[in-house]
Amino acid sequence: MALFEEVSKKSALHPKPAGLLLNYGTSGFRTVAEQLDHVMFRMGLLAVLRSKKTKATIGVMVTASHNPEEDNGIKLVDPMGEMVTPTWEEYAMQVANAEQEALLTVLGDIMKREAIDINQGAAVFIGRDTRPSSESLSQAVLDGILSFAGHAHDYGVLTTPQLHFMVRCENTQSRYGNPTTEGYYQKLSQAFVQLVKHAPNRTDDQKHLLVDGANGVGALKLRDMEPFLQKELQISLFNKGTGGKLNFQCGADYVKVQQGPPLGVEMLVGQRCCSFDGDADRIVYYYSDSEGRFHLLDGDKIATLISTFLKKLVTQAGLDLQIGVVQTAYANGSSTRYLENNMKVTVRCVETGVKHLHHAAQEFDIGVYFEANGHGTVLFSESAVVKIQQLAMDSSTSDEKKSAAQILENTVNVTNQAVGDAISDMLLVEAVLAVQGLSLQQWDAMYVDLPNRQRKVKVADKSVITTTDAERRALSPAGLQDAVDALVKQYPLSRAFVRPSGTEDTIRVYAEADTQENTDSLAHGVCMAVYRLAGGVGEEPQPLC
Ligand code: 16G
Ligand code: MG
Numbered sequence: 001m002a003l004f005e006e007v008s009k010k011s012a013l014h015p016k017p018a019g020l021l022l023n024y025g026t027s028g029f030r031t032v033a034e035q036l037d038h039v040m041f042r043m044g045l046l047a048v049l050r051s052k053k054t055k056a057t058i059g060v061m062v063t064a065s066h067n068p069e070e071d072n073g074i075k076l077v078d079p080m081g082e083m084v085t086p087t088w089e090e091y092a093m094q095v096a097n098a099e100q101e102a103l104l105t106v107l108g109d110i111m112k113r114e115a116i117d118i119n120q121g122a123a124v125f126i127g128r129d130t131r132p133s134s135e136s137l138s139q140a141v142l143d144g145i146l147s148f149a150g151h152a153h154d155y156g157v158l159t160t161p162q163l164h165f166m167v168r169c170e171n172t173q174s175r176y177g178n179p180t181t182e183g184y185y186q187k188l189s190q191a192f193v194q195l196v197k198h199a200p201n202r203t204d205d206q207k208h209l210l211v212d213g214a215n216g217v218g219a220l221k222l223r224d225m226e227p228f229l230q231k232e233l234q235i236s237l238f239n240k241g242t243g244g245k246l247n248f249q250c251g252a253d254y255v256k257v258q259q260g261p262p263l264g265v266e267m268l269v270g271q272r273c274c275s276f277d278g279d280a281d282r283i284v285y286y287y288s289d290s291e292g293r294f295h296l297l298d299g300d301k302i303a304t305l306i307s308t309f310l311k312k313l314v315t316q317a318g319l320d321l322q323i324g325v326v327q328t329a330y331a332n333g334s335s336t337r338y339l340e341n342n343m344k345v346t347v348r349c350v351e352t353g354v355k356h357l358h359h360a361a362q363e364f365d366i367g368v369y370f371e372a373n374g375h376g377t378v379l380f381s382e383s384a385v386v387k388i389q390q391l392a393m394d395s396s397t398s399d400e401k402k403s404a405a406q407i408l409e410n411t412v413n414v415t416n417q418a419v420g421d422a423i424s425d426m427l428l429v430e431a432v433l434a435v436q437g438l439s440l441q442q443w444d445a446m447y448v449d450l451p452n453r454q455r456k457v458k459v460a461d462k463s464v465i466t467t468t469d470a471e472r473r474a475l476s477p478a479g480l481q482d483a484v485d486a487l488v489k490q491y492p493l494s495r496a497f498v499r500p501s502g503t504e505d506t507i508r509v510y511a512e513a514d515t516q517e518n519t520d521s522l523a524h525g526v527c528m529a530v531y532r533l534a535g536g537v538g539e540e541p542q543p544l545c
Contacts, residue, residue: 007103015038020097024090026502033064036133037140043095044140044146045095048150051122051150053114059081059163060074061126063129065282066277080167082164094106094109126154126163127166128158157220160281165421181224196430199437209272215250215251219276220241222237248263249264250264250265270289280422289441295444299371301444305432313408325339325370333493335447357370357376365383376420388409414428464534477533480530488522510523524541
């Protein structure tokens with residue numbers, strides 16, 4: 001077939017290094033950029049097949065998010081802007097790892113298994129981050145799409161959530177918004193401006209926000225968006241990518257892991273600050289108090305703020321909508337207790353990775369999901385949106401109910417429901433604080449985080465550790481969970497778990513307890529248990545001094 005001849009010819013220009021095997025991981029392929037050219041080309045091919053299968057536009061994003069600048073990666077986006085479905089992650093690995101001569105057979109097998117009609121049209125949207133390697137790698141994706149006779153739209157540099165947004169807009173025939181950057185800015189800004197009308201007396205200080213752009217694409221896009229915000233948010237942008245290196249000592253991941261401020265942000269006491277990650281799908285907030293102490297308001301605090309706000313509005317509006325919060329094992333124990341005991345909302349815990357949270361959140365009328373690391377959003381079911389819209393327009397209802405419904409309606413519109421989005425989450429947090437007249441300090445005081453620590457242990461084979469109960473308990477190797485349980489018993493309010501990383505070749509350890517000293521001691525004990533029982537390699541884990 002002529003089509004396959006073209007694929008074969010072009011794939012020779014994007015050869016796979018023999019023997020190289022890559023894993024799709026938690027959210028796409030990710031490794032040093034030099035190893036990715038063939039993967040990009042082949043994901044272009046796979047995106048064409050996925051598009052034919054779903055009869056919809058598919059997205060391809062070239063990014064390695066918060067990883068170092070030298071890395072890159074790629075992920076596929078399904079028609080409603082969500083992560084590609086797990087069966088196709090499996091196909092992605094088969095296609096990426098096929099040796100050169102086996103590629104056509106692997107593609108043919110997928111087509112047979114999925115009963116794909118080769119004559120069906122295909123359309124793919126491409127976006128990329130600002131890494132130096134991203135331009136040529138996205139060109140390889142384009143080559144793949146075109147060689148398989150797919151139609152491609154290359155948006156160039158976009159944040160990851162913008163690409164997800166474009167795909168969702170396109171496949172809802174623009175009901176979700178217009179699939180352009182302008183459409184994105186307009187939809188979110190309009191909703192934000194409407195929301196802050198409910199907080200008429202904001203001072204310039206209250207409108208002022210410091211943003212660390214991680215020297216990545218989020219900084220660029222935020223600058224583009226500013227005029228749409230009509231001065232309702234006054235942004236001082238740091239780490240905008242003009243001098244510093246991407247994600248280097250800055251960005252959401254750095255701030256969360258270090259539990260300290262990023263380099264390059266000039267913070268004054270009490271000032272509201274936030275950090276994006278390298279592709280702007282994560283955000284964390286923070287400030288420093290008058291004693292110079294750093295306060296982090298992470299994904300758990302954001303989820304609490306938003307769900308509290310939504311619950312209040314839903315009650316005020318008299319709507320019967322179930323609100324749920326989805327977290328992972330990394331959620332601080334204090335946040336879970338606060339949500340369950342004080343807020344009385346349903347909390348669910350799922351495995352790490354956005355796709356798991358997203359999926360679980362779809363089971364509620366309003367599902368708020370956040371990872372502690374700052375990745376998350378709110379999902380509103382279609383019927384919830386209809387109920388909210390009807391009430392917002394209902395002339396026979398009370399003013400109080402109507403106003404609550406209108407605020408809810410704008411909250412729906414400011415939210416990027418396709419995927420967690422630093423820009424959208426930032427606008428949502430800013431609006432929630434403004435509408436409720438809450439300061440950052442008041443938000444922070446909703447509950448006090450338990451001290452916590454994340455560590456890594458290198459082992460010969462990370463797959464020896466398997467987990468259950470949303471990664472909170474280890475099933476293997478034998479004796480590991482018993483050892484963790486015995487350690488946890490020694491400290492008040494403590495919790496710990498171990499899991500193999502889905503993005504790095506390492507084991508992750510998490511611990512929390514009543515004091516930082518106890519937390520660190522617990523974390524060290526767990527690291528030692530992993531090292532001894534799960535085949536640790538290299539130097540023994542050292543206690544933190
Ligand atoms: C990826 C995930 C993130 C998760 C992280 C865990 C997406 C878009 N991103 O970055 O949600 O927290 O992996 O990494 O799903 P780990 O498995 O190495 O701990
Ligand atoms: Mg990211």
